[in-house]
């Protein structure tokens with residue numbers, strides 16, 4: 502059981518599989534057309550189609566944002582600001598593209614402090630990476646704060662030269678939290694704001710690779726130059742409208758994840774393990790000094806969970822995906838057995 506990468510443990514909607522089965526030889530033989538997928542995604546997010554850029558998973562979106570942000574080399578080594586611990590692609594892309602990652606810790610309750618992030622911004626800052634709900638803590642902050650931060654960044658030192666830093670809000674887990682900063686008038690007013698979404702998690706399309714960047718068209722333009730024209734393959738393009746149309750499936754899965762989160766939090770309370778309130782499809786759990794042992798013991802019982810214990814700010818912690826309730830029940834049983842075995 503894969504509970505280490507926050508995937509949809511049930512997989513995609515059956516309607517997606519039906520759409521893929523309807524593809525034919527020319528679907529594989531011809532370059533893909535994105536019209537239908539792009540419009541379905543834009544409608545789903547409530548923005549005009551020019552405000553979206555489909556990417557090969559949001560990982561590629563993060564690469565495109567970083568490349569676009571670092572394009573201006575006239576002011577020395579470009580910097581990215583983020584928090585620690587965080588999703589590792591921000592730092593990987595920053596390093597790969599010759600920039601420097603500057604991080605601040607999460608607050609003591611493992612929430613994202615927008616003030617701490619704001620305080621790390623310098624004239625060298627080209628992009629600020631934040632995640633809401635946060636990964637790996639699962640904690641969420643009200644999305645109104647991001648528009649305010651985007652406004653502040655537009656007034657930051659670099660803004661005088663006409664290129665203020667981008668604010669990238671990674672909303673990979675927004676479906677589970679039921680909240681988003683995406684709003685057409687806000688994006689219209691805030692050209693520094695870029696929102697990332699993915700169909701990997703709530704929609705269960707991780708294997709197909711489909712993500713999206715959402716921003717003002719002028720902000721997306723340099724990112725469109727980075728993403729190759731046929732980066733999203735025909736199978737992903739065909740899957741998107743079908744996945745988005747099946748609201749019932751998504752709502753069912755979001756409800757399963759919410760119930761699983763509660764089960765995991767309750768089980769941890771019973772076992773005397775610290776957790777943090779998660780708005781995403783996973784739970785961070787402080788398991789203690791033997792985290793690697795517990796992870797191995799759970800793996801031996803067929804349950805993969807993520808060892809985060811070696812990361813700064815995440816010491817003694819593991820992260821477990823909260824997916825289908827039956828899977829969570831098995832995961833909790835394996836966790837209890839692993840804890841007993843480790844005693």
Ligand SMILES: *Cc1c(COP(=O)(O)O)cnc(C)c1O
Nearest residue numbers: 558559560588636673699701712
């Ligand atoms: C999973 C994840 C992604 C990447 O998703 P893909 O669309 O599968 O590339 C991006 N950001 C965060 C925070 C994630 O957890």
